[in-house]
Amino acid sequence: MLTRKQHELLLFIDSYLGQTGFSPSFDEMKDALGLKSKSGIHRLISALEERGFIQRRHNRARALEVLRLPEPAQLSPAASPNSLNVIKGDFSQRLAGVKTGEAAASMSLPLYGRIAAGLPIEALHDHSEQVEVPMALLGQGEHYALEVAGDSMIEAGILDGDTVIIRREDNAESGQIVVALIDDAEVTLKRLRKKGNTVALEAANSAYETRIVPAERLKIQGRLVGLLRTYH
Structure with a gap:
């Protein structure tokens, strides 16, 4: 049976390997799990290896x-695969680490619908659903949540089925991941690149092409600030 920390470390290593092709350093693992020393990582790795x-x-x-x-039966109750995990960061390069959501304080955000992390889909505006989000994920400003559909990020x-936390903004810097509304009809989650009078919407998956649109056809609906994932 795995402890919560063993489970967290195993998932972090697996995610890191999938994105980079090599394993994380001890410092990266220590920071991802919020440990104070690398000796704790040594013990966790030895336990996972055993x-x-x-x-x-x-x-x-x-x-x-x-x-x-x-398998679910191999997890301690604190490391249940149905527990909610929180990923926070600017998502500028790669997944920085998986941290278990332990914040007691939370608030409800409107879950507007599904946003394409693939081909753009029509924006949904269903205000009837809400999602509980730890306050630690939220800073200043207005926020909302969207469910990710597709694998382009x-x-x-950012995986299919994830819930992304968006800070409502109408402008963004190049390199940030944004909710982009195209022609007031299609919405997509992509990395923004400004190129003169045009805007490039870049996927984070080599199977997808970058989409170039005139700047006047695109409206920024918000910027990615966090992500929620439930392990099934």
Whole structure:
């Protein structure tokens, strides 16, 4: 049976390997789990290796291999796969780490519908649904939530079915991930690149092409500030 920290570390290593092709450093693992020293990471890795979840290649640096992920029965109650995990950050390069949501304070945000992380889809405006979001994810300003549909942002750590937290803004800097409304009809979640009188909407998946649109046809509806994921 895995403890919560063992489960968190295993998921972080697996996600990091999938995005970079190599394992995270001890400092990165320490920061992702919120530990104060690397000795705790050493103990967690040894425990995962003893239980057959990971393997260390001792002749190479930063060479951890995930052999398998746990079944629900192998998790302690605190590490249940149906527990909600929170990912916070600017998502500028890759998924920074998975942190368990432990904040007691939360607030309800409107869940407007599904946003395409693939081909743009028509914007939904169903205000009847709400989602509870830890206050730690929210800063100043107005926020709302959208459910992700598609896989075009997977290399930024944003998966199909995730719930993204959006700060409502009408402007953004190049390189930020935004909710973009095109021709007042289509909405999509993409990385923004400003190029003169045009705007490039970049996917984080090599299977998708960058979409270029005239700047006057696009409205920024908000900027990505956080993400919620439920493990099933």
